[in-house]
Amino acid sequence: MKMKKKTLSNLITYAIVILAFVLCQWLIASGRMTRSLKGQMVPICVYVVMAVSLNLVVGISGELSLGHAGFMSVGAFAGVIASAWMAGAFAMENELLRLLLAMVVGGVVAGVAGVLIGIPVLRLRGDYLAIVTLAFGEIIRNVLNCLYFSLEGSRLHVSFNNPNLPGTILVNGPNGAKDVAKIATFPVGFALILFTLFVVLNLINSRSGRAIMASRDNRIAAEAMGINVTKYKMMAFVTSAVLAGMAGALYGLNFSTITAAKFKFDTSILVLVFVVLGGIGNIRGSIIAAALLTVLPELLRAFNDYRMLIYAIVLILVMLATNNPTIRGLFTRLVPQKHSGTEIVEAKGGAEE
Amino acid sequence: MSESIKRRSATKMVPAPSHGIIPERDLLSTPVLEARHLGIEFGGLKAVEDFNLIIGKTEIAGLIGPNGAGKTTVFNLLTKVYQPTMGTIMVNGRDTAGMNTVQANKLGIARTFQNIRLFDNMTVEDNVRIGLHNQIRYGMFTGILRMPGYWKQERQQHLKALELLSLFDMQDVANVRAGSLPYGAQRRLEIVRALATNPSLLLLDEPAAGMNPHETEELMNNIIKIRDQFQIAILLIEHDMNLVMGICEGICVLNYGKIIAKGTAEEVQNNPVVIEAYLGKKKEG
Amino acid sequence: MVSFLRFLINGISLGSVYAVIALGYTMVYGIAKMLNFAHGDVIMVGAYISYCAMQYMGLPPIVSVLAAMVVCTALGVIIEGLAYRPLRQAASLSVLITAIGVSYFLQNVALLIWGSNPKNFNSVFSVGAIRLFGGELVITSETMLTIAANIVIMIALTLFTGRTKMGKAMRAVSEDKGAAELMGINVNRTISMTFAIGSALAAIAGVLLCSAYPTLQPTTGSMPGIKAFTAAVFGGIGSIPGAMIGGLLLGVIEILGKAYISTELGDALVFAMLIIVLLFKPAGLMGKPMREKV
Numbered sequence: 001m002k003m004k005k006k007t008l009s010n011l012i013t014y015a016i017v018i019l020a021f022v023l024c025q026w027l028i029a030s031g032r033m034t035r036s037l038k039g040q041m042v043p044i045c046v047y048v049v050m051a052v053s054l055n056l057v058v059g060i061s062g063e064l065s066l067g068h069a070g071f072m073s074v075g076a077f078a079g080v081i082a083s084a085w086m087a088g089a090f091a092m093e094n095e096l097l098r099l100l101l102a103m104v105v106g107g108v109v110a111g112v113a114g115v116l117i118g119i120p121v122l123r124l125r126g127d128y129l130a131i132v133t134l135a136f137g138e139i140i141r142n143v144l145n146c147l148y149f150s151l152e153g154s155r156l157h158v159s160f161n162n163p164n165l166p167g168t169i170l171v172n173g174p175n176g177a178k179d180v181a182k183i184a185t186f187p188v189g190f191a192l193i194l195f196t197l198f199v200v201l202n203l204i205n206s207r208s209g210r211a212i213m214a215s216r217d218n219r220i221a222a223e224a225m226g227i228n229v230t231k232y233k234m235m236a237f238v239t240s241a242v243l244a245g246m247a248g249a250l251y252g253l254n255f256s257t258i259t260a261a262k263f264k265f266d267t268s269i270l271v272l273v274f275v276v277l278g279g280i281g282n283i284r285g286s287i288i289a290a291a292l293l294t295v296l297p298e299l300l301r302a303f304n305d306y307r308m309l310i311y312a313i314v315l316i317l318v319m320l321a322t323n324n325p326t327i328r329g330l331f332t333r334l335v336p337q338k339h340s341g342t343e344i345v346e347a348k349g350g351a352e353e
Numbered sequence: 354m355s356e357s358i359k360r361r362s363a364t365k366m367v368p369a370p371s372h373g374i375i376p377e378r379d380l381l382s383t384p385v386l387e388a389r390h391l392g393i394e395f396g397g398l399k400a401v402e403d404f405n406l407i408i409g410k411t412e413i414a415g416l417i418g419p420n421g422a423g424k425t426t427v428f429n430l431l432t433k434v435y436q437p438t439m440g441t442i443m444v445n446g447r448d449t450a451g452m453n454t455v456q457a458n459k460l461g462i463a464r465t466f467q468n469i470r471l472f473d474n475m476t477v478e479d480n481v482r483i484g485l486h487n488q489i490r491y492g493m494f495t496g497i498l499r500m501p502g503y504w505k506q507e508r509q510q511h512l513k514a515l516e517l518l519s520l521f522d523m524q525d526v527a528n529v530r531a532g533s534l535p536y537g538a539q540r541r542l543e544i545v546r547a548l549a550t551n552p553s554l555l556l557l558d559e560p561a562a563g564m565n566p567h568e569t570e571e572l573m574n575n576i577i578k579i580r581d582q583f584q585i586a587i588l589l590i591e592h593d594m595n596l597v598m599g600i601c602e603g604i605c606v607l608n609y610g611k612i613i614a615k616g617t618a619e620e621v622q623n624n625p626v627v628i629e630a631y632l633g634k635k636k637e638g
Numbered sequence: 639m640v641s642f643l644r645f646l647i648n649g650i651s652l653g654s655v656y657a658v659i660a661l662g663y664t665m666v667y668g669i670a671k672m673l674n675f676a677h678g679d680v681i682m683v684g685a686y687i688s689y690c691a692m693q694y695m696g697l698p699p700i701v702s703v704l705a706a707m708v709v710c711t712a713l714g715v716i717i718e719g720l721a722y723r724p725l726r727q728a729a730s731l732s733v734l735i736t737a738i739g740v741s742y743f744l745q746n747v748a749l750l751i752w753g754s755n756p757k758n759f760n761s762v763f764s765v766g767a768i769r770l771f772g773g774e775l776v777i778t779s780e781t782m783l784t785i786a787a788n789i790v791i792m793i794a795l796t797l798f799t800g801r802t803k804m805g806k807a808m809r810a811v812s813e814d815k816g817a818a819e820l821m822g823i824n825v826n827r828t829i830s831m832t833f834a835i836g837s838a839l840a841a842i843a844g845v846l847l848c849s850a851y852p853t854l855q856p857t858t859g860s861m862p863g864i865k866a867f868t869a870a871v872f873g874g875i876g877s878i879p880g881a882m883i884g885g886l887l888l889g890v891i892e893i894l895g896k897a898y899i900s901t902e903l904g905d906a907l908v909f910a911m912l913i914i915v916l917l918f919k920p921a922g923l924m925g926k927p928m929r930e931k932v
Contacts, residue, residue, distance in 0.1 A: 004489025020670070058664070058731070064731050064734055064735070066738075070366055076406075088511060090359075097662055110837055120913060121915055122731050123917060124916055125918070126730045126731075126919075127672075127673040127734055128871070128916055128920065131864075131867065131871075131912070132736055132913055132916060133908035133913050134792075134864065134911070135868075135910075135913055136862075136909075138905060138906065138909055139906045139909050139910065142902060142906035143903070143904055143906060145902050146900070146903065152666055161494065161900060161902070174902075192929045195659070198406050198497075201581055202496060202498075202499060203493070203496060203497050204496045204497075205496075205807065206491075206493075206503065206507075207482075207486065207490065207491060207495070207496055207498055207506070207507075207510075208492075208493045210475070210479055210482055210483055210486075211483065211486055213472065213474070213475055214472045214475065214483045215482075216481075217471075217472035217473055217474050217475060218470045218471070218473075220434065220466075220470060221466065221470035221471070221472065222453075222457050222464075222472075222483065223434075223453070223454040223458075224432055224454055224463070224470075224547075225458060225483050225484050225486060225546065225547075225549075226455050226459050226466055226486060226487045226550055226552055227455065227461070227483065227486055229455075264859075269738060269742065272735070272738070277737055280731075283802055289620060305750070306475075306746075306750075308555035308742060308745075308746045308749075309742075309743065309746035309747065309749075309750065311742065312739045312741075312742035312743035312745075313736055313739070313743060314739075314741070315736065315738065315739030315742070316721055316736050316739035316740060316743065319725065319728075319733075319735050319736040319739065320721070320736070323724065323727075323728040323732050324724065325727050331760070348380075
């Protein structure tokens with residue numbers, strides 16, 4: 001009975017994504033979609049993947065990460081470099097293959113960064129953990145600003161703080177990467193969303209996923225039940241970093257220039273807004289919120305000045321509403337017996353522990 | 354077996370840790386728990402001092418004492434939530450020095466909490482499945498890729514969880530959110546969840562708190578049933594003297610972090626030190 | 639050697655600003671047990687108010703500082719009452735997200751009012767400077783005033799929390815909200831008061847910060863805010879002398895790091911410090927460790 005309910009809910013999520021893709025493809029094919037909106041298709045996919053992967057950390061694992069854009073930037077630069085290297089060193093013409101491999105590289109590099117950052121970060125709790133993820137996000141951006149890459153024949157050169165490299169410059173410190181081959185496509189973005197959903201939803205409904213959620217709900221009880229809390233928090237954190245890295249690679253290969261400044265703290269907050277608005281722990285909500293909030297400003301240009309202001313108000317109001325006993329009571333009566341991942345999680349304050 | 358007897362007689366050289374609480378049927382097997390000279394200090398304050406206790410393989414033991422005596426601290430020491438500053442803890446003959454809570458659980462200690470600690474946002478069944486985490490296992494990728502092992506183990510876990518829940522007739526609420534259960538049912542679920550970790554020693558921290566006499570009666574029967582069915586030892590902290598005196602074979606009385614008496618229910622009840630510290634008031638009331 | 643001294647003095651000057659901001663953080667965190675992410679943006683508002691008072695209304699500098707303090711105090715109390723008070727029982731995740739929302743709200747309102755073009759903030763203080771080593775080492779009046787203000791504020795706060803009734807109430811609330819309430823302390827009013835003091839300090843910090851670094855933008859407060867939080871954690875969150883020592887150390891580390899290691903990596907160094915401190919001394923230099931009750 002319960003299995004059916006969960007499976008049904010997941011199938012609806014997949015169905016929504018597939019239908020939306022088919023609809024968009026039809027709009028594009030029939031010429032009904034404006035050029036600017038068409039240009040938003042890949043970023044929408046990227047932000048959906050970012051939101052779903054951040055929700056794995058914030059909603060399912062219960063830790064507030066404020067540096068998610070950092071993993072995206074690592075993936076973006078790794079992907080852009082990998083793509084240029086494959087094209088330059090192996091004369092790889094097939095753009096689709098290059099894109100997919102670049103995304104794999106982006107995911108792996110971001111995953112490694114996730115492990116390196118996760119080891120210190122996950123020893124902390126609550127507010128302190130959040131602040132340290134923010135710190136790492138900023139450190140990544142600072143370090144990327146000092147990195148230089150160039151391609152000489154099939155050789156890749158790297159340097160720290162030294163712009164004088166032989167061959168063609170790929171990444172030029174704070175000026176980022178220029179003349180990137182724009183090989184990202186909407187269908188691949190759609191495939192990445194499906195992949196992300198497959199990984200995240202299947203993870204949640206498995207032994208590991210339950211251990212992640214148990215660690216979130218009550219750390220001490222989880223440990224007393226023999227669950228290695230750090231291991232499972234790490235699992236969620238690194239999986240999320242890998243997915244963000246893949247999204248980053250797709251994003252990087254969608255524009256001709258890419259700089260580390262594009263992945264500021266604001267980007268992390270933007271993705272957090274998607275997660276909060278879609279419902280913390282609610283995967284389907286993240287998808288819808290990310291897609292709508294990426295498209296809306298495109299449609300309502302006039303509203304652009306107020307965009308971040310409205311997001312800020314939304315963040316505050318959603319938090320006030322979800323923590324208001326009256327509103328919560330009303331909500332639980334309307335939607336009885338929600339799936340285990342969908343409730344606002346209770347995280348204990350860092351200072352208490 | 355003979356080895357364990359030898360080891361126990363060797364311990365007689367130090368001040369005797371136990372005064373025959375172990376029931377006769379357990380004498381020949383390794384004790385589940387052997388705590389010796391256990392103690393912990395919090396910033397100079399000795400919360401527990403020179404705590405000695407041996408619990409037999411299938412014994413039901415009680416840990417009682419006035420509020421603030423250090424009972425829950427003893428539980429936290431045994432489960433390694435706190436690292437003892439003095440003494441040793443042996444579980445099934447193995448020293449737990451340097452272990453953490455997770456390892457202590459794997460060694461066979463499971464517990465419930467005084468202030469209930471369920472996974473509130475998960476279902477009742479999933480709470481029990483967390484207890485089964487280390488019994489029925491498969492890896493992350495088996496889960497994500499839904500390999501045949503996933504379906505088989507999930508099925509196994511499901512059936513096992515329902516079987517355990519049926520101990521307390523809770524299989525009907527398996528899909529209910531744990532946080533929305535009534536208080537008594539939450540306490541019972543905590544016991545089921547702890548049992549699911551396949552312990553050899555079950556620590557119950559005030560299992561009857563907040564229960565009415567009828568529920569307490571049922572709980573007493575269930576504790577004995579669990580012991581008989583699973584052949585495990587149970588150590589419980591409880592303020593309900595009917596429960597403690599009714600089912601505990603050995604009782605240990607703690608006051609100000611020190612053991613002031615040990616023995617059977619009758620011995621403890623007639624001990625003048627205990628009466629003065631604790632039971633005296635209870636008897637008058 | 640002279641250049642080292644110059645960096646050191648710049649570091650102490652910047653550190654003094656961090657210290658004043660950190661004092662606000664540490665009080666709020668110590669008493670309300672929440673990370674007021676918007677604290678840095680209250681600094682920015684304070685600087686804008688002072689700027690407007692001087693620029694458009696032609697008020698004398700001291701009056702402009704007082705105006706900034708009044709506005710920020712009101713702002714702090716309003717933010718606490720509207721956004722944070724309803725979340726007093728909520729999970730820390732929700733409170734932090736709300737605080738981030740407030741931070742973005744303030745930044746974007748400032749953006750709408752004052753625009754994104756940086757304003758050139760005229761120093762509030764125009765006394766002379768001390769010149770040493772034949773004019774090679776200049777200690778500006780801003781530096782001296784910042785350091786002096788920092789010391790005065792620290793002494794005043796220590797006396798306030800130690801001697802006055804409200805200060806004692808704050809310490810009681812910080813230890814145990816429930817018990818304080820039972821002792822007849824109005825917890826809500828005490829927390830409001832804490833926000834009022836913290837925000838008034840933020841206004842002063844804003845003026846000091848912009849006197850030393852005269853570009854004023856809606857995002858001016860966010861980085862110093864985060865760094866000052868680092869300073870507060872460094873010194874031991876909740877500790878008044880800790881905030882001061884943490885702030886000074888951090889300012890010196892940042893300036894020396896930028897001078898001798900890498901300009902690009904100056905911020906990264908500060909954040910690396912934060913991570914190291916949290917990992918090895920999570921209670922900070924002068925804080926006391928806390929343990930969770932099981």
